[in-house]
Amino acid sequence: MMDQVFSLIQKLRAKSVYFLVLIGIFVLIFPQLTDNQYILHISIRILIYMLLASSLNMIVGYTGQYNIGQAGFYAIGAYTAAIIATRAGYSFLLILPLCGIMAASMSAFLGFPTLRLRGIFFAFTTLGFSEVVRLTILNWRTLTRGTFGIPGIPLPEIVNFQISTNNHFYYLGLFLLVVMLFISHRLINSRIGRAWVAIREDENAAKAMGVETFKYKMINLMYGTFWAGIAGGFFAYFAGYISADSFILDESFAILAMVLVGGKGTLVGPIVGAIILTILPELVREIARYRLVIFGIAILVMVHYRPQGIAGAKAEGRRIDVEKEYEAGISENAVETTAPGN
Amino acid sequence: MESILRTENLCKYFGGLKAVQDVSINVSKGIIQGIIGPNGAGKTTLFNVLTGTYNSTKGKVYFKDRNITNFKPEKVTKLGISRTFQNIKLFKNMSVLDNVKIGFHTQTKTKMLDAIFHTKTYKNDDRICEERGQELIERVGLSDLKEEFASNLAYGNQRKLEIARALAVNPDILLVDEPTAGMNHIETRNVVELLEKLNSEGLTVIIIEHDMSVIMNLCHSILVLNHGQKISEGSPEQVRRDENVIEAYLGREE
Secondary structure, rough: OOOHHHHHHHHHHHHHHHHHHHHHHHHHHHHOOOOOHHHHHHHHHHHHHHHHHHHHHHHOOOOOOOOOHHHHHHHHHHHHEEEEEHHHHOOOEEEEEEEEHHHHHHHHHHHHHOOOOHHHHHHHHHHHHHHHHHHHHHHHHHHHHHHHHHHHOOOOEEEEEEOHHHHHHHHHHHHHHHHHHHHHHHHHOOOOHHHHHHHHOOOOHHHHHHOOOHHHHHHHHHHHHHHHHHHHHHHHHHHEEOOOHHHHHOOOOHHHHHHHEEEEEEEOOHOOOOOOOOHHHHHHHHHHHHHHHHHHHHHHHHHHHHHOOOOOOOOOOHHHHHHHHHHHHHHHHHHHHOOOOO | OOOEEEEEEEEEEEEEEEEEEEEEEEEEEEEHHHHHHHHOOOHHHHHHHHOOOOOOOOEEEEEEEEOOOOOOHHHHHHHHHOOOOOOOOOOOOEHHHHHHHHHOOOHHHOOOOHHHHHOOHHHHHHHHHHHHHHHEEEEEEEEOOOOHHHHHOOHHHHHHHHHHHHHOOOOOEEEOOOOOOOOOOOHHHHHHHHHHHHHHHEEEEEEEEEOHHHHHHHEEEEEEEOOOHHHHHHHHHHHHHHHHHHHHHHOOOO
């Protein structure tokens, strides 16, 4: 059955222009098709997850840095919006970019000492960072009201137009997502994106080509977390109330699962992943509490049967490469360690 | 002749293992310098120290009379030293053309805003990468495969792509590490001809190679390493007759 689903996706891919136009039209008129506020609410949540998964994909999928603490940056964005909007009352148009900038600058603090770490070590640090953010939120009561959370975030206003209904939020979220995807697309197809992918593929070779890998990993991390911050700001305005509960580690794992299941290293992948993994637990409310179990199983199934993700295009498995690299590593070491003996 | 790359008593130790020991070489501009030696002699380690992949334990490296000892690899590349790898290190999940385009990184300057708004700088850089990338791919004979993922290429073609990618950096010196390993005769001849052509255009080449017919025909000067030490140096004729070299390869007559 899985094979049939995948071959269907391949066929649709071949006719991707029509497919894209159809999806575009559907997405644009979607809120007009239903008055069901529940469905609209879910759609907006999906949009937020699309933004989050896409932002994480920029880091995990394009530069291969395993950031598993994206919820931390999401939280920074949300709290930036909530605190400034409730206390200073600045305009939405000023606050939203600030959310991204805050998240990006925090990631720079984190990245400066840790981006030199590779693989699992970087993953651990980001995981820890995400917890540090959550605990800071819980304990810095004068700023964040601790466990009480921040209620009463005003509705956003764009040049005298108040965003108030779910419909409005839907289009605002969609707009942010489209802007994000557009910019990401352009970056990926430029010198910068090529440097990112080169780092993912082989960091030493990238250096040998003159790519300043530390600098480009830093730009990449800041870019990815910037959009997580924006997603956080949008979420804060949409929900009207935020608390640290929204930003637990589970959230990081959920976002990562969306990227992996959908297909990392493609722009479409995280979008597909976000849709599937948000709708799945909603369809069967009884199993919603086992959300993470479902995500875990989804990741395992994907890694085994289709490591490039549902929407991933690469035809070949990664396993062969790993084996080759392993052997190359052994022979390289063997040459070095046997040198004096012979 | 003018010297382009020079080392003074260069050493690289891994703990107690002396992979490269007191190696001093002087590579003249515009020649093809060969480096040979039995397996584990320290040839690749020497490359890694020259290009900054490893920091040297002792000794100095000069490029055009500038001390570049322990410079970072990306900086060494920027100054004009480019290399290929013994165990091919291509960007596997990128197309052949994109692999070469990375090589133009140091010669282009597109910033984030340029890329987002497709400014003049972006368009200019894009054109350079596209045109010169195509040119280089044609040069190594991979034009038909330019859209293919690097991981799908045959072994010999992967080596050729590595050379194209290294040339994209626009280097003054090209360091090639066993460029003909695993190639058949025709492919080997193509690579040898390419290296000769590049050299005649003014590129200095340093080559590690096990195929003696390649080394003896191609190189103007040869350095022989064994156990990390220089045991001989000179023209192919001199090296061929050197007793130390014969001993290192064949063993001593008892």
